[in-house]
Amino acid sequence: MAKNIWVYIDHFKGQAVPASWEAVGVARTLAAELGGGVTAVVFGDGVESLARQAIQFGADDAVLAEDASLADYRAEPYAALLTSLAQEHSPQVVLFPTTARCRDLAAVAAVDLNTGVLVDVTALEVAGGKIVATRPIYAGKLLAKVTCAAEPVLITLRGRAFPKPEADEARSGDIVRVEPVLGEDEIAVKVTGYSEGEGGVSLTDAAVIVSGGRGVSNNPNLQPPDGLSEEEQEIWRAQQGFKLVGELAAILGGAVGASRAAVDAGYIPYAHQVGQTGKVVSPDLYIACGISGAIQHLAGMRTSKVIVAINKDPEAPIFKLARFGVVGDLFDILPPLTEALKERLGK
């Protein structure tokens, strides 16, 4: 067991993040180029099915640790276990999806293993037996090639940057069970609770994103209920605007994004912010409604495949990046657009 190329399967309460499977696909490609095989690494509680799925997606075998102390992600028990496994088996490479958890885990493992992490990688090549990764820096304003001279090379892969492999239900492989290395009494950090995020599609995994900016509150024709302060009236208007944005997103099975101006004005929570200090996204379709296209916003969505801009101002910089542009009021355009797409998509 334990091949030279490892993939860490990140999950949230037993549900794998899609980029974990993309990472399995990348691991297969690396195995073809470097020689060797792919081992999936799965930690959690009640997560055996993830080990099986990883094999179906292309891993040759899996290492599985299931324990109550691993039920929720925590850096201490997860990193201690990953490090001890890596010390025992000396993999060449460990791949992770780029998630909040994996940034943490890879960071700590790199310290313990005296190696480095290539973070949020969007392309990989093997040149002369060495892995050369490409990653965006300055929020995608530049690209850098990066290499790591020590082993294992730890690499986190950006979601949606690599294709998701097809699962093959006939594939099988060994699942080797391992025990955690830290007991609960040796772990300083205790999980005391959980609050669910808002439901819906996660921005970084979404194939379609419809985003709203400051323009979503700009509809003087809407009459807010009596008794609201000026600020409350603005937020009320913005909620009507975001409702239209949300309806379009829902029809397209997409997620709702926002500019920082919309977030700062209190129209929508920060979790929706796209841009240099928000989320960097790369959907197939990005529809920007009432967003001017400041450089910090563009940094977060410029690699989207098709960009559509709906804006009243024909001079808005967002149009320079857009495949399709509509100069108009989003309150006029969005309702018939949602209707037209609903009809065409048979929803």
Add this chain to the structure above:
Amino acid sequence: MLKIVVCVKQVPDTAAQVVVENGQVSWGDAPLVINPWDEFAVEAALQMAQEHGGTVTALSLGKEGETEALKHALAMGCKEAVLVSDPALASLDNVAAARVLAAAIQNIGDVDVVFFGRQAVDSDTGMLPAQVARVLGWPALTQSASVTVLDDGGVQVERDLGEGRQQVTAPLPAVISVTKDIGEPRYPSFMGIRKAARAQIPVWGLAELGLEAPAVVVSWPELMNPPKREVTTEMIEGDSPQEIAEKLADKLLAEKVL
């Protein structure tokens, strides 16, 4: 009295057009500023010091004279600032930088909490908080949206993990990285700005830290400008919103992105 440290980095303004020229990163004449995430870290540190009694020291690792971030932190209200700088530390990777920052934190001595920003907007890695914690052997509470000091001397934070928020507790000393939800960073006061302008910021090199230059394993053989986005923008026009919407819907289906 809590002894609090906040780690801050000097970066080019986010409005800068960053390009590669002759293999070097250039941001033209854009100003250098405190990493925007680190303003939230300074805010969190100052709040904790105000509520529970304590002092905040801002710490930055950078080249000679890279004191913009430290001055901003002082202007916001930090009591002291330290720049770690040494010609032997010109190009570090994350783990190496973490070892140096950890040594500086040990050199400050008796530290209870170290705050970090979520991520540096130039290198975009978000690795240092967890790594510094690991080198120090302290718990790392990364991506914290709120921080509460508990009566037993520990801390409770709410970590934003994307899908939801995980509430965790840990004993001090600990490392905490914060997100925007911690609260709007305060503006520097007039007095703060004056104090920052006059401050003599001590510089610690490897000798002061009693450290040898740590090994660097990650290298950046090539920097590139991203491929130009080749788009021909097609403006959709029509006599009514309905007509525009119908046309746009057809175009989107034809692009095969739905």
